[in-house]
Amino acid sequence: MEAKAEGMARGAxxxxxxxxxxxxxxxxxTETVLLIRKKATVRDVQALWVLALAxxxxxxxxxxxxxxxxxxxxFSSAEAHGPCxxxxxxxxxxxxxxxxxxxxxxxxxxxxxxxVAAAQACVxxxxxxxxxxxxxxCNIYTRFCExxxxxxxxxxxxxxxxxxxxAVSARKLFRLYPSLSxxxxxxxxxxx
Numbered sequence: 001m002e003a004k005a006e007g008m009a010r011g012a013x014x015x016x017x018x019x020x021x022x023x024x025x026x027x028x029x030t031e032t033v034l035l036i037r038k039k040a041t042v043r044d045v046q047a048l049w050v051l052a053l054a055x056x057x058x059x060x061x062x063x064x065x066x067x068x069x070x071x072x073x074x075f076s077s078a079e080a081h082g083p084c085x086x087x088x089x090x091x092x093x094x095x096x097x098x099x100x101x102x103x104x105x106x107x108x109x110x111x112x113x114x115x116v117a118a119a120q121a122c123v124x125x126x127x128x129x130x131x132x133x134x135x136x137x138c139n140i141y142t143r144f145c146e147x148x149x150x151x152x153x154x155x156x157x158x159x160x161x162x163x164x165x166x167a168v169s170a171r172k173l174f175r176l177y178p179s180l181s182x183x184x185x186x187x188x189x190x191x192x
Contacts, residue, residue, distance in 0.1 A: 006168055007069050013161035014062035016154045017111065021055035023151035024048050024118075029144040040141040047114075047121035048148060054114040055155055058107050058162065065100070097173040104166035111162055115155035122148055 030039045042048045125137040125145065138145035 003069060003073060006165070007066055007073075009161060009165055009168070010062045010066040010069065013158050013165060014059045014066060016158035016161060017055045017059035017062065020115075020151045020154035020158055021052050021059060023147055023154060024055070025052035027144055027147045027151070029141045031140055040137070040144045045118075045121050045125065047118040048151075051114050051118040051151065051155060054110055055151075055158065058111045058158060061103070061107055062162070062165075094173075094176050097169070097176055101166065101169040101173050104162065104169045108159060108162035108166045111155060112159035115152060115159055118148075118155070119152050122152065 024042055028039060028041045030037055032038075042052055122145070
């Protein structure tokens, strides 16, 4: 049951990250400004391009991790490994659990940081910056800005989901190590 929930969460996060990447990566709008046709693309704002790349990488990571969980669920015994969890006695399982935790945490930090940086760049496009003589762009390219806002929402949801999955990875990792209270209770029981 736990592995099924993790698999569904990984699938949802992969879908949200892919949606964020596709929404911002394929977003273009052409408008005529002072008799000149201008096209707004994701390449115009570097933070949006980085968001598209980071969200794509996060979607790919979660998809690969989901496939790993499905493979383990199908080809390993449920008693020894569980559908997505490693064996308690294996040192390679602990190394794999540590690797998964660190990758999950890194992915969560990356998606969150890139999404916030893109949001900051979009606030300037929305409000403009009078001191630098940057004009508001969202009153000209409204559909472009609305699609970017949807991408930012998907990116934030993907970052939150990735943070939850990092907590799940941490729980799985720490379940591999016996607790001190249970080991001291076992020692007391064997001495009596």
